[in-house]
Amino acid sequence: MIRTAYAEGLKLVTLPSLRLTLALTWAVVLLLRLADPAGGVVPYARIGTLVLGVLAAGHEYQAGGQIRTSLLAVPRRPLLAVAKIAALAVVAAPFVLVTALLAGEPGATGGLLLDLLLAAAVGTVVRHPVGATGVVLTAYEIGVPLIRTHLPDVAWPTSPVWTAAAILISVATFCRREA
Amino acid sequence: MITVEGVTRVRGRTRILHEVGFTARPGRVTGFLGPNGAGKTSTLRVLLGLDRPQAGRALIDGRRYAELERPLTVAGALLDGSGAHRSRTARAHLRWVAASNGLPKGRVDEVLELVGLSADAGKRAGRYSLGMSRRLGLATALLGDPPVLILDEPVNGLDPAGIRWMRTFLRERADQGRTVLLSSHLMGELAETADDVVIIDQGRVVSAGTLAEVVGDHPTLEDAFLARTASRGAAW
Numbered sequence: 001m002i003r004t005a006y007a008e009g010l011k012l013v014t015l016p017s018l019r020l021t022l023a024l025t026w027a028v029v030l031l032l033r034l035a036d037p038a039g040g041v042v043p044y045a046r047i048g049t050l051v052l053g054v055l056a057a058g059h060e061y062q063a064g065g066q067i068r069t070s071l072l073a074v075p076r077r078p079l080l081a082v083a084k085i086a087a088l089a090v091v092a093a094p095f096v097l098v099t100a101l102l103a104g105e106p107g108a109t110g111g112l113l114l115d116l117l118l119a120a121a122v123g124t125v126v127r128h129p130v131g132a133t134g135v136v137l138t139a140y141e142i143g144v145p146l147i148r149t150h151l152p153d154v155a156w157p158t159s160p161v162w163t164a165a166a167i168l169i170s171v172a173t174f175c176r177r178e179a
Numbered sequence: 180m181i182t183v184e185g186v187t188r189v190r191g192r193t194r195i196l197h198e199v200g201f202t203a204r205p206g207r208v209t210g211f212l213g214p215n216g217a218g219k220t221s222t223l224r225v226l227l228g229l230d231r232p233q234a235g236r237a238l239i240d241g242r243r244y245a246e247l248e249r250p251l252t253v254a255g256a257l258l259d260g261s262g263a264h265r266s267r268t269a270r271a272h273l274r275w276v277a278a279s280n281g282l283p284k285g286r287v288d289e290v291l292e293l294v295g296l297s298a299d300a301g302k303r304a305g306r307y308s309l310g311m312s313r314r315l316g317l318a319t320a321l322l323g324d325p326p327v328l329i330l331d332e333p334v335n336g337l338d339p340a341g342i343r344w345m346r347t348f349l350r351e352r353a354d355q356g357r358t359v360l361l362s363s364h365l366m367g368e369l370a371e372t373a374d375d376v377v378i379i380d381q382g383r384v385v386s387a388g389t390l391a392e393v394v395g396d397h398p399t400l401e402d403a404f405l406a407r408t409a410s411r412g413a414a415w
Binding site: 003004006007008010011014015016017059060062063064065066068069070071072073074075076178 | 227228229230231244245246247250251256258259260261262263264265266267268271272274275276278279280281304305319
């Protein structure tokens with residue numbers, strides 16, 4: 001398990017697109033702090049964390065066929081699925097913490113990390129980074145605000161519940177399908 | 180030793196493999212021959228645990244690939260493409276694969292040397308030529324120094340020098356006592372490389388044996404192949 005999670009961590013830290021997303025997110029957050037938007041900076045920081053989550057999971061399915069290498073190296077799919085989530089949580093936690101600090105709301109760290117893991121689950125199910133990014137950004141930036149406005153009194157499940165559900169669905173999908 | 184027994188696989192309503200069975204023995208190069216769409220890749224994917232068969236089993240040294248704890252030390256596989264993300268360097272790619280199976284970091288440089296990629300190890304996989312991509316895939320397959328090698332169309336798209344290199348390389352592995360199973364639709368190429376031949380057509384094994392046995396009275400392997408598959412009519 002530790003071996004598999006370590007390998008997944010190596011995969012994440014050597015992927016150029018993740019470093020780029022990270023740098024862009026921090027740059028945007030710092031710039032927006034100067035503008036001081038009404039709803040705070042966290043909603044914008046969330047875009048970066050969502051993209052990061054999608055890319056971390058979805059890059060396996062981009063050109064080159066890396067997913068097959070992953071499954072040949074670790075054919076036990078439940079093990080690989082859990083190792084992926086653990087590695088992403090560990091690698092992403094410091095990034096999310098710094099992002100929340102830069103945004104001036106360190107309390108947002110946990111929420112952002114849950115959003116990132118949910119985005120990764122979507123990336124695993126959709127298997128197409130651009131499509132998955134579209135799905136999560138539409139859901140978070142349009143879907144959720146719309147629902148909150150029109151149905152303010154409904155008690156929706158909290159963020160951890162959504163993330164847990166998304167992870168369960170993604171693990172089940174990953175273990176069952178042919179790659 | 181590779182043992183495939185009665186593997187049947189259905190995708191949708193199509194039966195793509197019908198009770199496929201054969202063995203590939205150590206110390207020999209076994210050629211898995213068939214026209215495009217005959218079921219070569221499907222069989223190898225079942226063998227490697229990527230797809231599940233509806234019936235039958237495919238074993239490597241008596242065990243299913245999907246049950247292996249450190250599979251890269253038991254069998255190495257080369258499938259279509261390099262198997263590396265295009266923006267990662269070859270060295271970074273091999274490092275994570277090595278780590279996943281608890282292989283020492285030093286092994287990465289050894290396999291890069293073995294396939295002749297040492298000078299280009301810092302390049303991103305997406306910048307590799309087709310021949311270099313195949314070499315990177317082969318380096319990945321060799322990381323765990325496995326006794327079994329499984330290669331799907333390893334010479335596809337290679338230039339004559341590349342084909343010669345691959346052929347010599349696989350011959351050497353078999354001479355070391357390893358099991359080498361390679362698929363191909365190029366009969367001339369396979370006749371040069373293989374000790375044993377398995378012919379598959381429309382999801383069924385139609386002939387298997389040593390190269391001499393399969394060729395039989397026919398002048399060439401190609402003639403033998405066409406004679407065994409001709410009854411089904413020309414696919415094109």
